[in-house]
Amino acid sequence: MVGALTRLFGTQHLELAEDVVQETLLKAMRDWPYHGVPDQPAAWLHRVAKNLAIDQLRRKSRGVELLKENAALLRSEWTLSATVGEAFAKESIADDQLRMLFACCHPSIPREQQVALALRTLCGFSVPEIARAFVTNEETINKRLYRAREAFRALGRLEFPAGQDAAPRLRPVLSTIYLLFNEGYNSTEHQDHIREDMIEEALRLCDMLARHSTTARPETHALLALMLFHAARSEARLDDGGAIVLLQDQDRTKWDRELIGLADRYLQRAAHGTELTAYHVEAAIASVHANAPSFTGTDWPTIVGLYDRLLALSPSAIVRFNRAIALAQAKGAADGLAELERVDGLERSHLYHAARAELLRALGRADDAQEAFTRAHSLARSPKERELLDRKNERGGAVLDG
Amino acid sequence: MKTNTNVRDKADIKQPTMSKYMFLFRGGEPGVDPMSDPAGFGAYMMTWKTWMENLAKTGKYLGGDPLEPGGKTVSGKAMKMTDGPFMEGKEVVGGYVIVEAASLDEAVAMSKGCPIYTHDGVVEIRAVQHLDF
Numbered sequence: 353m354v355g356a357l358t359r360l361f362g363t364q365h366l367e368l369a370e371d372v373v374q375e376t377l378l379k380a381m382r383d384w385p386y387h388g389v390p391d392q393p394a395a396w397l398h399r400v401a402k403n404l405a406i407d408q409l410r411r412k413s414r415g416v417e418l419l420k421e422n423a424a425l426l427r428s429e430w431t432l433s434a435t436v437g438e439a440f441a442k443e444s445i446a447d448d449q450l451r452m453l454f455a456c457c458h459p460s461i462p463r464e465q466q467v468a469l470a471l472r473t474l475c476g477f478s479v480p481e482i483a484r485a486f487v488t489n490e491e492t493i494n495k496r497l498y499r500a501r502e503a504f505r506a507l508g509r510l511e512f513p514a515g516q517d518a519a520p521r522l523r524p525v526l527s528t529i530y531l532l533f534n535e536g537y538n539s540t541e542h543q544d545h546i547r548e549d550m551i552e553e554a555l556r557l558c559d560m561l562a563r564h565s566t567t568a569r570p571e572t573h574a575l576l577a578l579m580l581f582h583a584a585r586s587e588a589r590l591d592d593g594g595a596i597v598l599l600q601d602q603d604r605t606k607w608d609r610e611l612i613g614l615a616d617r618y619l620q621r622a623a624h625g626t627e628l629t630a631y632h633v634e635a636a637i638a639s640v641h642a643n644a645p646s647f648t649g650t651d652w653p654t655i656v657g658l659y660d661r662l663l664a665l666s667p668s669a670i671v672r673f674n675r676a677i678a679l680a681q682a683k684g685a686a687d688g689l690a691e692l693e694r695v696d697g698l699e700r701s702h703l704y705h706a707a708r709a710e711l712l713r714a715l716g717r718a719d720d721a722q723e724a725f726t727r728a729h730s731l732a733r734s735p736k737e738r739e740l741l742d743r744k745n746e747r748g749g750a751v752l753d754g
Numbered sequence: 755m756k757t758n759t760n761v762r763d764k765a766d767i768k769q770p771t772m773s774k775y776m777f778l779f780r781g782g783e784p785g786v787d788p789m790s791d792p793a794g795f796g797a798y799m800m801t802w803k804t805w806m807e808n809l810a811k812t813g814k815y816l817g818g819d820p821l822e823p824g825g826k827t828v829s830g831k832a833m834k835m836t837d838g839p840f841m842e843g844k845e846v847v848g849g850y851v852i853v854e855a856a857s858l859d860e861a862v863a864m865s866k867g868c869p870i871y872t873h874d875g876v877v878e879i880r881a882v883q884h885l886d887f
Contacts (some may be wrong), residue, residue, distance in 0.1 A: 424817060431802065434799045438803070
């Protein structure tokens with residue numbers, strides 16, 4: 353609804369749009385307990401929001417500067433109601449969400465502000481919820497939102513990039529969605545519903561892009577496949593206490609086969625076209641894991657090959673690190689260690705030293721292994737991370753995090 | 755014989771000045787009751803919206819509103835008041851729109867597609883007078 357209203361009013365009136373939606377929800381909270389939830393709650397909300405929007409425009413439209421193309425229609429009683437009503441039509445609501453997504457992910461808005469703005473306006477998260485999701489305080493989020501809104505207001509109208517513009521504009525949108533997903537997937541700091549909500553919202557937004565003809569591009573399908581592969585394993589990835597279970601220890605019967613099948617189909621669809629993105633390769637790696645019968649029965653040589661391609665596309669220390677781990681599985685600890693020691697830039701990462709410790713131990717170098725482990729322990733940032741290291745040390749398991 | 759148009763003459767060629775024109779709508783009952791058939795009335799109003807949206811796209815639509823029936827007529831120094839309706843239904847002004855056009859002909863052309871024509875109504879098109887004195 354915020355999307356529909358923002359398209360009507362223009363981005364400079366985001367607050368006006370949010371006020372209307374908030375008032376609508378307040379009205380629902382007041383009315384529904386007395387009169388019961390209406391048969392079609394969404395239609396009810398849209399009707400109330402539409403009427404409130406019309407009221408607002410009647411009262412304020414002379415004073416506020418509206419978008420040029422809508423101003424005349426919103427100022428005349430001939431067309432006011434019909435114009436607002438049309439914006440609330442079902443099919444345009446979905447389009448407006450996408451327009452809003454593109455606006456929130458506009459290159460002029462810094463990345464972390466984009467995510468905060470998308471969570472607030474598109475996913476309906478409250479400021480305290482966003483603060484919890486980012487493990488920070490409300491003041492920081494409010495500041496971030498304030499700055500994001502300033503930039504958002506300057507955009508003017510909500511647009512849907514078309515033609516040549518579509519692909520480059522899609523890139524930051526996808527990476528914001530992936531960031532949103534990872535915030536939910538990787539954080540071990542909070543165990544409440546926000547984690548799942550963030551994962552779900554990331555999937556929902558990406559699914560929306562996959563359903564729209566302009567944005568249903570190979571990279572969209574690849575990202576959706578990648579996130580679905582991860583989401584399929586999320587149940588098995590945490591134990592009852594909320595601690596991370598390593599890939600090799602995960603109960604593979606808990607993996608969601610239906611989601612894996614869906615992810616495989618999206619990955620196939622992603623293969624259309626000529627462009628190979630990092631999402632494609634990452635999804636392919638996730639697919640090999642998801643379809644492997646067991647950790648040891650995984651096709652490690654294929655995974656090493658995929659990491660080679662990923663390195664060519666987006667070289668980073670993390671990718672080289674993961675490649676070394678896969679190589680250790682494919683060719684043995686000695687090759688893995690040699691490769692691992694060629695990785696630069698992860699000296700401060702506890703995972704890097706934990707991986708070294710394991711490979712050293714596998715090679716019978718117990719003293720070196722203990723030293724690397726102690727280093728990993730001292731670099732771990734949270735009790736949860738240290739706990740995971742201790743468990744690994746007891747059993748000498750692999751470090752791959754599912 | 756003068757063979758070339760001189761530059762000064764060219765500069766004097768004036769762009770056609772835009773004038774304001776008012777469309778007065780008379781009659782043209784929608785034929786649907788907003789109370790008993792809100793969806794049908796909404797559909798009828800959408801036809802107005804479509805027409806005006808096209809006008810707005812040309813940048814020449816300046817505004818306008820529909821009018822409630824009834825009202826008062828006030829006349830004379832004594833401000834004698836009578837209640838509406840004052841005329842036959844067909845003659846009641848139901849609303850107005852103001853547009854910008856280069857000529858009366860253009861204004862008439864702009865009224866094309868107005869839903870009132872399919873509802874047995876009339877559009878009176880009048881130029882807004884320039885009072886230069």
